[in-house]
Amino acid sequence: MDKPVKLACRHVWKLFGAVGPDFLAGATEQAPTLEMIQDAGLVGAVRDANLEILEGEIFVIMGLSGSGKSTLVRCLSRLIEPTAGELIFEGIDLLKASAKEMIEIRRHKMGMVFQHFALLPHLTVLENVAFPLEVQGKSRSQREQIAREVIELVGLKGREDNFPRELSGGQQQRVGIARSLAVEPELWFLDEPFSALDPLIRREMQDEFLRLQSLLHKTIVFITHDFEEAVRLADRIAIMKDGQVIQVATPEQLVLNPENDYVKEFTKHIPRSKVLSAGAVMSEQKIGSSHQVFADERIEKIAEKVVTTNETFSVLSSEGNVVGSITPQQVINVLVGRSDDQ
Amino acid sequence: MTKLAQQLAQSRNFWFWTTLLLVSWVLSTYGRDLAKAVDAKWLIKFPAAWRIPMKGEISAAMSWLVEDAHFGLFTVTEATRSITWLLEQPYQLVLSLFASGFYQGVGQDAVLVFPALSWVFVIILVMAIGHYAKDWWLSSLVGIAFLYLAVFGQWDSSMVTLASIAIAVPIGVWGGILLGIAAYKWWIVELALRPLLDLMQTIPVFAYLVPILFLFGFGPVSALVATIIYAMPPMVRITTLALKSVPTELKEFSLMAGCTPRQTLWKVLIPSAKPTLMVGVNQVIMLSLNMVIIASMIGAGGLGYDVLASLRRLDIGGGLEAGVAIVVLAIALDRVSQAFALQRSPDRPLYAGNSTTLRIMNYPRTLIVLLSGGAIFAIGSFVPQMQTFPEAYELTTGAIWEDVIRTINVNFFDQLEAIKTTLLSVFLVPVKRFLGGIPWIWGLLAVSLIGWRVGGWKVCLLAFLLTAFIIVNGLWAKAMTTVYLCGISVLIACVIGIPVGILSALNSRVDRIVSGIIDTLQTLPSFVYLIPVVMLFRVGDFSAMIAVVLYAIAPAVRYAAQGVRSINPQLIEAGIVSGCTPFQLLRRIRVPLALPEILLGLNQTIMLALSMLVITALVGTRDLGQEVYIALTKADTGRGLVAGLAIAFIAILADRFVAAGANRAKQRYGYES
Numbered sequence A: 001m002d003k004p005v006k007l008a009c010r011h012v013w014k015l016f017g018a019v020g021p022d023f024l025a026g027a028t029e030q031a032p033t034l035e036m037i038q039d040a041g042l043v044g045a046v047r048d049a050n051l052e053i054l055e056g057e058i059f060v061i062m063g064l065s066g067s068g069k070s071t072l073v074r075c076l077s078r079l080i081e082p083t084a085g086e087l088i089f090e091g092i093d094l095l096k097a098s099a100k101e102m103i104e105i106r107r108h109k110m111g112m113v114f115q116h117f118a119l120l121p122h123l124t125v126l127e128n129v130a131f132p133l134e135v136q137g138k139s140r141s142q143r144e145q146i147a148r149e150v151i152e153l154v155g156l157k158g159r160e161d162n163f164p165r166e167l168s169g170g171q172q173q174r175v176g177i178a179r180s181l182a183v184e185p186e187l188w189f190l191d192e193p194f195s196a197l198d199p200l201i202r203r204e205m206q207d208e209f210l211r212l213q214s215l216l217h218k219t220i221v222f223i224t225h226d227f228e229e230a231v232r233l234a235d236r237i238a239i240m241k242d243g244q245v246i247q248v249a250t251p252e253q254l255v256l257n258p259e260n261d262y263v264k265e266f267t268k269h270i271p272r273s274k275v276l277s278a279g280a281v282m283s284e285q286k287i288g289s290s291h292q293v294f295a296d297e298r299i300e301k302i303a304e305k306v307v308t309t310n311e312t313f314s315v316l317s318s319e320g321n322v323v324g325s326i327t328p329q330q331v332i333n334v335l336v337g338r339s340d341d342q
Numbered sequence B: 001m002t003k004l005a006q007q008l009a010q011s012r013n014f015w016f017w018t019t020l021l022l023v024s025w026v027l028s029t030y031g032r033d034l035a036k037a038v039d040a041k042w043l044i045k046f047p048a049a050w051r052i053p054m055k056g057e058i059s060a061a062m063s064w065l066v067e068d069a070h071f072g073l074f075t076v077t078e079a080t081r082s083i084t085w086l087l088e089q090p091y092q093l094v095l096s097l098f099a100s101g102f103y104q105g106v107g108q109d110a111v112l113v114f115p116a117l118s119w120v121f122v123i124i125l126v127m128a129i130g131h132y133a134k135d136w137w138l139s140s141l142v143g144i145a146f147l148y149l150a151v152f153g154q155w156d157s158s159m160v161t162l163a164s165i166a167i168a169v170p171i172g173v174w175g176g177i178l179l180g181i182a183a184y185k186w187w188i189v190e191l192a193l194r195p196l197l198d199l200m201q202t203i204p205v206f207a208y209l210v211p212i213l214f215l216f217g218f219g220p221v222s223a224l225v226a227t228i229i230y231a232m233p234p235m236v237r238i239t240t241l242a243l244k245s246v247p248t249e250l251k252e253f254s255l256m257a258g259c260t261p262r263q264t265l266w267k268v269l270i271p272s273a274k275p276t277l278m279v280g281v282n283q284v285i286m287l288s289l290n291m292v293i294i295a296s297m298i299g300a301g302g303l304g305y306d307v308l309a310s311l312r313r314l315d316i317g318g319g320l321e322a323g324v325a326i327v328v329l330a331i332a333l334d335r336v337s338q339a340f341a342l343q344r345s346p347d348r349p350l351y352a353g354n355s356t357t358l359r360i361m362n363y364p365r366t367l368i369v370l371l372s373g374g375a376i377f378a379i380g381s382f383v384p385q386m387q388t389f390p391e392a393y394e395l396t397t398g399a400i401w402e403d404v405i406r407t408i409n410v411n412f413f414d415q416l417e418a419i420k421t422t423l424l425s426v427f428l429v430p431v432k433r434f435l436g437g438i439p440w441i442w443g444l445l446a447v448s449l450i451g452w453r454v455g456g457w458k459v460c461l462l463a464f465l466l467t468a469f470i471i472v473n474g475l476w477a478k479a480m481t482t483v484y485l486c487g488i489s490v491l492i493a494c495v496i497g498i499p500v501g502i503l504s505a506l507n508s509r510v511d512r513i514v515s516g517i518i519d520t521l522q523t524l525p526s527f528v529y530l531i532p533v534v535m536l537f538r539v540g541d542f543s544a545m546i547a548v549v550l551y552a553i554a555p556a557v558r559y560a561a562q563g564v565r566s567i568n569p570q571l572i573e574a575g576i577v578s579g580c581t582p583f584q585l586l587r588r589i590r591v592p593l594a595l596p597e598i599l600l601g602l603n604q605t606i607m608l609a610l611s612m613l614v615i616t617a618l619v620g621t622r623d624l625g626q627e628v629y630i631a632l633t634k635a636d637t638g639r640g641l642v643a644g645l646a647i648a649f650i651a652i653l654a655d656r657f658v659a660a661g662a663n664r665a666k667q668r669y670g671y672e673s
């Protein structure tokens, strides 16, 4: 991968409780185990996390409740101070930044969307969205103009003068999204932004989110406990368990090569056709067929075409070279959840 | 615990209390003779030689503070003088505006430059505020309330009272908010403030009237200081609590938006906490009104002074009229401030016109008020009725009240007297004799034993020290009178209040009536209870008891109702399907499960009773309250503070004992392990 690294975290730990000064002293060589942490009366919310978030990607952190996702993302944005570790944001050491520098970085480079929206109850939609600009000291006309633009972008035009309580959950989260986008952040954190919404609205918001990203190309750290959501949105997924990052991979790799049974358990219930691409299913035989699909297209998308045509398709790389072929039977196997080696 | 151990513990419990009571009774009845027999009178009467002259030392310290002490650059007197000056300026301004008018020059030569606000204008103003806060209903309620004040001849006094409220409330609110913020930001401030606030809630107001009088002299400013000190603590608490309970996400958002700490506080935390803060504002207003009469003892004028003066003259009608006026004012201010608290967002004008001259058109209410103000001012210079309500049309109900009371007294004198004497002779006097007879040395031991029994050695030590403080100050007998009056009143309040509370939890019609009565009782300033009671039963313990019961009954009812209401309905259903009769349901399920809440209510009732007791000293009780009251009239700082602390200590002990009891009840019924 050739994209530059936007944010990297190295050996980040967050232990809650009264941590002794040298509890983590030798952590890089000999990390304390979960038992050692618990015996010391601490909570190991994040343990030795190593991540590299690339520019322009949607990086999803996924794990069950209590696995430490929120804590990790708050370490990444330095809302809470990591107990140990390093954070490199655009080449500078974030943990060394002064309070003043952090204010500047957050004002211009970072945005965050919260699970329960975190809208200010006493401000209208317009004022909420303009709030981050207001604290920067932008003039009223300037900030209202920008705010109106983002409000339109998230599809809330006409609701500018409503108060948050007058909106539905989905609309409130749109306000939250608009507000975090108003400062044009480069790095965008979303902590379970859709978890408080109904399933139907959730899907709608996911589509909306993908639409926005196709326009804006932000670097995104997205938290969820819903594997299906992760698969739908992610370029790469990090799976967390008990504060540890177990595996970082593309959705497809997770399904094909789960690191352990825990990851496998997650991927089991997800329809393969939504994850696997033609390239992962095809055979190496390079058959020149009149019917063609691209290697990175998901099976879900090509299934109907291949099955109804009922012929072997050739698979093309993104440059247009034939790299393999795929048969209707192979597609059907994926659809009914049968793997080749069975 | 095994069953056997449990039974053992219970029987041990039983024996402990029975023995304690029995020994107390024996010592109380025969202690005197016993002590005479062994020729050791000190066992009964705490020897004067052993007293620690605490009050003298405190008084001396106060004199030193006022006369000699200084903080390097300036003396204490200079400090209090400048505070006085600072308070005096806005107070005089508001007073002139509402009540006296602005004068140029002094004494006889003074000329009126600008009259006080006309009554018509004030009524229009408060109606506009009522409308702004909520709707036309509130507006008319407030209007009628103020019209009442004008028609019934209470206008001038009311405006004086209103002026002091108008100064005390903003200072109390802002002082409270700032202290609350400090406590929220720095744990060390919170640590320092917490015990202080706890003490402020238990120490009776009278106790700190004395030092204030000493420091600030007699006058409206002293009264303001006392009112602010009295009304501010809840605002501090509420502010800290409100800030703490702002959702974490909002605090995180404010960081992520790049707010500076100051922006976080003023743009995110305070506005989001506003609904809760407004509840605090309402409390400050109500507490300030509660202080109106008490504050008049150290120089506040207005309605409070009228009530106090009438009470001293035993002028029934006058006292009641002024008292009712306070209530009317209290209701109006309470409803308006509550409406503001519930108001969900400020009314926002639509920015229609951009030029400043047109902007005012967007605020029709303000426009009307301003225009009518101008008109009234103009007309007022020709038509004096506009300026002050014409005396010829004033009504007075004083005579009517007096007639009513006289009729009751004439026609029902025998019955009232019979009730009073029966209760006194079968109940009050025996209890008083029993408690009053307990020798101090056994009292000290018994209180410590109870402490040890309910809360282990820590509570035991506390009980010992606090009781010892009371004894070495020679206040044992008066303290026991306080305990007796408070105990009896609390008992009666509970006997009436708890069943009423339970009933109102079970029956919505009863509930509506009861909560109406309780709400009214709670809005009334404590003094108001005294007036009718004294008129019917004259001065003495009995009147004091009735007034205390009336004042303190509210929490007993409220908590009992709350406790019964919050029982898990499945448990009731379980009882029904097991075939319980309604009475069994009540006895076996509802009451035991509501017990922790009921005990909490008991706790509150005791606190209220103690604070009311001090006030009843005015009707001639001979307890610690009287001690404080005497100190006040003599401006004896030490005496007042010591007696005040003694009352606070009784409150603290009662609080600990009842809380320990509540914990036990909880454990017994498995709320906590």
Ligand SMILES: Nc1ncnc2c1ncn2[C@@H]1O[C@H](COP(=O)(O)OP(=O)(O)OP(=O)(O)O)[C@@H](O)[C@H]1O
Pocket: A016, A017, A043, A044, A045, A063, A064, A065, A066, A067, A068, A069, A070, A071, A072, A225
């Ligand atoms: N302030 C805190 N003090 C102590 N422990 C905490 C604190 N915050 C979180 N924890 C603990 O850290 C662990 C991880 O919590 P975290 O909130 O990061 O989980 P999460 O993955 O976001 O879960 P959820 O999906 O429920 O939001 C949990 O065991 C939690 O109890």
Ligand SMILES: [Mg+2]
Pocket: A069, A070, A071, A192
């Ligand atoms: Mg979380």
